[in-house]
Amino acid sequence: MNDILQNLVIVQDLDEMISESNNAEIINQQEEMGFAINGLEKLIEAREELIKKIPPEVFNHYNRVRARYGRAIAPVRENICLGCFIKIPTQISSREMGNQVLRNCENCGRYLYWV
Amino acid sequence: MHLQQFLTVFDSDLFIEDFTSHTKKDVFKEIANLLEATKKIFKAEIIIDLLEKREQLGTTAIGKGIAIPHCRSMAAEKLTVIVGLKQEGVDFDAPDQLPIKIVFVIIAPPQDVNYLPFLGKLVELLRDESARKRLLRVKSFKGFKKVITEFLTNE
Numbered sequence: 001m002n003d004i005l006q007n008l009v010i011v012q013d014l015d016e017m018i019s020e021s022n023n024a025e026i027i028n029q030q031e032e033m034g035f036a037i038n039g040l041e042k043l044i045e046a047r048e049e050l051i052k053k054i055p056p057e058v059f060n061h062y063n064r065v066r067a068r069y070g071r072a073i074a075p076v077r078e079n080i081c082l083g084c085f086i087k088i089p090t091q092i093s094s095r096e097m098g099n100q101v102l103r104n105c106e107n108c109g110r111y112l113y114w115v
Numbered sequence: 116m117h118l119q120q121f122l123t124v125f126d127s128d129l130f131i132e133d134f135t136s137h138t139k140k141d142v143f144k145e146i147a148n149l150l151e152a153t154k155k156i157f158k159a160e161i162i163i164d165l166l167e168k169r170e171q172l173g174t175t176a177i178g179k180g181i182a183i184p185h186c187r188s189m190a191a192e193k194l195t196v197i198v199g200l201k202q203e204g205v206d207f208d209a210p211d212q213l214p215i216k217i218v219f220v221i222i223a224p225p226q227d228v229n230y231l232p233f234l235g236k237l238v239e240l241l242r243d244e245s246a247r248k249r250l251l252r253v254k255s256f257k258g259f260k261k262v263i264t265e266f267l268t269n270e
Contacts (some may be wrong), residue, residue, distance in 0.1 A: 001158050010164050013188045014227050017165075020187075021172060029231060033238040035183075036173040044170050069213075071225065075189055095157050115157060115192050 001097045008062060008102075009054050009113055012073050014047045015066070058102070065109050074110040084108035116232040118267045122260065124196050128153050130256040131199035134218075139207050143167060143184070146197045146220050156190045162222060165190075167217060176209035180251055181241055184223035186232060192231050194223045198259065216251055240266055 020026045021040050030037055040046040051059060065072035074083030079092055090099040098114030105112055129149065136142040136239040147159035156162055169175065169186045176182040199222040206216025219237060223230035234257040241247050253259045 006161060009161055009189060013161075013186065013190075013225075014167050014168060016187050017169065017170075026231070029235070035175060035236060036179040039172045042171040043168060046171060066180065073189060073222075075192075081220075087245075099157060108133060113157075113189060115190065 002102050003098075004054055004058055005056040005099060005102050005111065005113065006049055008058070008073055008111055010068075011062070012071060014043065014050070015101055016104060018043060018047065018071060040047070061104075062111065066113075068109065069108065072110055073113050074108070075115040076112050077115060080106070081108065081110065083110040083111060088112065116229060116236050118264075120229070121233065121236055121267065124194055125198065125230075125256075125263070126196070127256045127261060129155070129195070129197040131157065131197070132254060134199045134201055137205060139170070139177075140167070140195075141198065141216075142205055142207075142218060144216070146199060149197065150259065155192070155195055156188075156222075158190065161190045162188065166220070170208075170242045171240070174210070176207040176215055177238070177241070178209050178211040178213060179241075180204065180213055181183060181219075181247070182207045182209070182215045182217075183219045183234070183241075184219065185239065186221075187223050187225050187227070187230065189225055191222040191224050192253060193224065194227050194233060198256075200253070207209040209263075215269075218262075242266065259264075 014101050021037055027037050062072040079088045084107050095114040101113045134145050136145045143163050147162040150156045151159040165186050165188055166184050175184040199218040203214055204216050207215040249262045
């Protein structure tokens with residue numbers, strides 16, 4: 001798998017985790033279930049460390065697309081970008097092949113991750 | 116969340132009767148490798164990294180021998196649960212310091228609406244002393260499902 005894509009997927013998942021950890025309703029639910037949420041700063045630091053491994057132009061694009069659509073990486077199934085539901089024109093026959101290179105959807109610009 | 120809906124999340128392919136790991140880090144590796152081997156996810160490293168980072172937010176061990184590491188990830192196609200047993204237990208930084216004998220790892224896609232209801236129902240089940248004690252003794256997926264079914268149909 002492409003290293004940059006792998007780090008981007010983790011960053012997006014961390015962004016989701018951080019966003020939920022800032023949501024009072026979700027924190028209450030988690031705490032009622034017995035999970036202490038007290039390490040948000042550490043999580044943010046871990047995200048910052050990960051970002052250092054991503055080329056700035058890629059991360060800038062990630063931020064622009066995220067600001068526009070909420071998520072900057074779209075899952076791909078059967079060669080369809082599940083962000084905008086457009087078929088990917090390139091012939092990709094496997095998840096391995098799809099995730100070997102960092103690609104954008106030509107229609108919506110989201111980075112693509114074959115699930 | 117309905118009984119049937121809750122039960123169908125558990126998968127015999129994702130039930131580890133006696134995992135080989137002795138540390139929290141290795142438990143995450145073993146579980147993520149199983150997810151990759153069963154093609155539930157594409158890349159184990161993503162899940163290992165996320166589960167480790169989720170622990171930085173706060174331990175997912177809830178005490179009494181149980182841990183429920185959980186996170187959302189686009190690596191998962193659907194709500195996925197792995198159950199792992201370890202009779203001698205693993206240190207998981209539990210609030211009561213007890214070693215963990217059952218691990219439930221829950222991975223949900225970002226948009227999954229059943230994630231928190233499932234987690235809530237699981238915690239409710241595990242808070243029941245009788246169900247918890249029975250679960251800590253199960254040795255097979257069949258036995259595991261029987262305990263859960265009986266608890267949920269009697270509640």
